[in-house]
Amino acid sequence: MDLGNLTIKKLGNMYRAKEVTVREVVDAYLKEIEAKNGELNAYLGIYDDVIEQAEEAQKKIDAGLGTELTGVPFAVKDNILIKGKRVGAASKILENYIGSYDAFVIEKLKKEGVVFIGRTNLDEFAMGGSTENSAYGVTKNPHDTNRVAGGSSGGSAAAVGADLALVSLGSDTGGSIRQPASFCNVVGLKPTYGSVSRSGLMAMGSSLDVIGPITKTVTDAEIIFNTIKGKDTKDGTSHDGEWGEKKETKKVIGVPRSFLGIDGIDDDVKENFEKSLEDMRKLGYEVRDIEMPTLPLSLAVYYIIMPAEVSSNLSRFDGVKYGMHVDGENLVDDYFKTRGAGFGKEVRRRILIGTYVLSSGYYDAYYRKAVLARNKIKKEFEEVFKDVDVIALPTSPVPSFKIGEKSDPLSLYLADIFTVSANIAGVPAISLPGGTVERDNKKLPTGFQLFAPHNREDILFSYGKSFLGED
Numbered sequence: 001m002d003l004g005n006l007t008i009k010k011l012g013n014m015y016r017a018k019e020v021t022v023r024e025v026v027d028a029y030l031k032e033i034e035a036k037n038g039e040l041n042a043y044l045g046i047y048d049d050v051i052e053q054a055e056e057a058q059k060k061i062d063a064g065l066g067t068e069l070t071g072v073p074f075a076v077k078d079n080i081l082i083k084g085k086r087v088g089a090a091s092k093i094l095e096n097y098i099g100s101y102d103a104f105v106i107e108k109l110k111k112e113g114v115v116f117i118g119r120t121n122l123d124e125f126a127m128g129g130s131t132e133n134s135a136y137g138v139t140k141n142p143h144d145t146n147r148v149a150g151g152s153s154g155g156s157a158a159a160v161g162a163d164l165a166l167v168s169l170g171s172d173t174g175g176s177i178r179q180p181a182s183f184c185n186v187v188g189l190k191p192t193y194g195s196v197s198r199s200g201l202m203a204m205g206s207s208l209d210v211i212g213p214i215t216k217t218v219t220d221a222e223i224i225f226n227t228i229k230g231k232d233t234k235d236g237t238s239h240d241g242e243w244g245e246k247k248e249t250k251k252v253i254g255v256p257r258s259f260l261g262i263d264g265i266d267d268d269v270k271e272n273f274e275k276s277l278e279d280m281r282k283l284g285y286e287v288r289d290i291e292m293p294t295l296p297l298s299l300a301v302y303y304i305i306m307p308a309e310v311s312s313n314l315s316r317f318d319g320v321k322y323g324m325h326v327d328g329e330n331l332v333d334d335y336f337k338t339r340g341a342g343f344g345k346e347v348r349r350r351i352l353i354g355t356y357v358l359s360s361g362y363y364d365a366y367y368r369k370a371v372l373a374r375n376k377i378k379k380e381f382e383e384v385f386k387d388v389d390v391i392a393l394p395t396s397p398v399p400s401f402k403i404g405e406k407s408d409p410l411s412l413y414l415a416d417i418f419t420v421s422a423n424i425a426g427v428p429a430i431s432l433p434g435g436t437v438e439r440d441n442k443k444l445p446t447g448f449q450l451f452a453p454h455n456r457e458d459i460l461f462s463y464g465k466s467f468l469g470e471d
Contacts, residue, residue, distance in 0.1 A: 001028045003163040008220045011166065012068055015061050022054040022061065022071035026115055029073050033117070033164045040140050042149070042158040044078055046118040047085060053115045060113045068223055070113035075165035077156050078119040079126055080211065081200040082106050085116075089202050090134040091124045093342025094323045103200020104235065105169065105211050105228040112227060117165050120155030124344045125314065126171055126204045128152050129179055129415050130406065133346040138403055141183060144442040147400040150180025156214050157184040167224060168214045173205045174302050175395075175419025177212045178431035182395035182447025185433045187464070188214050189221045190419075192455050193426035194239045196225075197232035205309040206237075208302075208423040218432070218464035225457060241455045249459055253280055253450075254290035254388030262296065264414060265397040269446050272435035273394045276448040276467070280392075283466050288388060294380050297373050298421035303413055304357050304370035305424075310347075311354030317342065349409065374424050381425045385453040390463055393418045395431040395447025399439060418449060428452050430460040432467055 001020070014020045030050065037043050047053075057071040076082065079089040081099035083106075088094035102110065109116075123133035131139040131154030139154040141147040142162035149158040153170030156177075160168050161184030170177040172190040181188025189212045196211045203209060213224035232238045255277065260270065277287050319325040319338030326337040343351070357366040384391065397417055406412045422429035434448030448467065452459040465471075 001025070003028060003032065006166055007217050008068060008072055008166065008223050011072060015066065015071055022058045022115065023051065025071065026050055026054040026073055026117070029117060029163070029165060032162070036162055036164060039145055040142060040149075040158050040162055040164075041137050042120055042139050042155045042162065042164055043075070043118045044090065044121050044136055044155070045086060047116055050115060050117055057113045057115055067112050069109065069227060072114050073117050073166045074109065074114050075117050075120045075156055075159040075168035076106075077122055077153055077168070077170050079122060079171060079202040080106065080169055081202075082116060085119070087119060089125045090122045090136055091342065091344065091347070092135045092324060093317050093338070097323055101200065104197035104232045106200060108228050108230075120153075120159050120168060122155055123152035124347050125202065126152040126173055126176055127310070127346050127350055129175065129412050130401075131155060131180075132403065133344055135344055140403070141400045143185065143444055144400065144440070146440075147402050147444070148183065150183035150400065152176040153214065154180045157181050157186055157188065160184070160186045160214050160216060167220055169211060170214050171201055171209055171211050172423065173208045174306060174423050175416050177214060178395050178419050178429060178447065178449060179415070181214050181431045182434070182445060182449075183400040185445035186214055186216055187218055187221050187433070188212070188431040189225060189457070189460070190422055190429045191225060191229065191457060192241065192428045193423070194237045195229045195241050195428075195455065195457070197230070197235040197238040199232050199234040203313040205306040206313060207309060208306060210423075217470055218430070218461055218468060219470055221430070222457075222461045246456070249389040249462070250286075251284060252286045252288055252388045253277070254288055254384055254391045256292040256295055256391065256393070257289040259292065259295050259393070262417070264417070265394070266399070266437070268437040269394055269397060269399065272437065272446045273448065276434045277392065280467060285463075287392075290384055290388060290391070292380055292384060294373070294377050295421055298377055298424050299414070299417050301370045301373045301377065301424055302416070302420040303353075304366050305374065307350040307354030308358050308367055309354065310350045311358060314343075314347070314351055346409070377421065378425045381427055381451075381453075389452070389459055391451040393449050393451070395419065395434070395449040399437050399444040399446055422451055427454055428457045428460055430464055432464050
């Protein structure tokens, strides 16, 4: 079975033509996982009812009740709850925790009859851009196992890139779907904030987080997005996507050219980006330089707002309600010892930063200013989208880097420079495979990233299909 070229539609046609059974497809992926996962560390665990799920999906197909997604093998990031399944956000503090309910997206996918293969590795509580912060070891890049798969959804991207799952779910707070997708040569969609419910997603930055798909094609990403989107009564920030003007597109791509002049972008990454723009020109799109003077502020704004929300969201992990518990001399000492033992260095670092920027005397100096700057960035996006359909940037300023190469946290934070603005503004963005660069005699993928106005994922899908030559 040619797993490398399999898509959701191809698989559905094979099922309907009785060329293959769900069990045979699942077995093929399990065989690949057995052969490769020991080295890649994409999965933290395979679910014990995979075969049972496959048989149930087959029954639906045989009865003529199958949908486009019935029998499709999914990998799930280890911060999305599935009832009765282990989920731990790659953290020791939630070791052996079992999900008590299904996330909203899981409910929707279960109705479709998908097959959940297993839970994938991530940076602990989704905090990082390399999956090196996982308590269970780094996920390696399928294109060069000396390098990272990206993060925080590194396991989900590596699983799809290495044919260990047809598609996967990730979460994106500042680029955590798009950056690993670019490193692993797959498609990663960060939907509009609120278009996909966060119910059942372990919270990191509540005003930034969104669940999205990682796939091999734009068409597959579109199918999954259309399934998992929608308003949810359990998530007050969710919506039906109907707000916002649905104006006709003009086939115009905006490029914030001055932003590309910042230090730290590899020359060959820039070259691939320019080639991608030229490809779009040849397809009939106009590429226009635009000015976005507040865009460079996005990274600083993100690294104030995100840790502030982290410090609040992670206060629930106290060793009392669930997860790890370490005995101390008294209740407060229980908290300190449990959190000290259960949280990794990066999680503790972000909690400390967030607590600091929210503390008395610093709230106005940092957090309030960041919120004001965020509103300005949002307005800038709104103004620019009056003249262009999409904004284009590289997904990452560098290709996948070597494991252990970026030991300084600041250098890792700077790698988010091109992705965080989508989360700050709440707009949808997609990373598309955008060529390769050579490092150590290995071809490493780079990403071509497009941003669209709120609730205009349809534009991203249209432009993305054109760029990748999909029918």
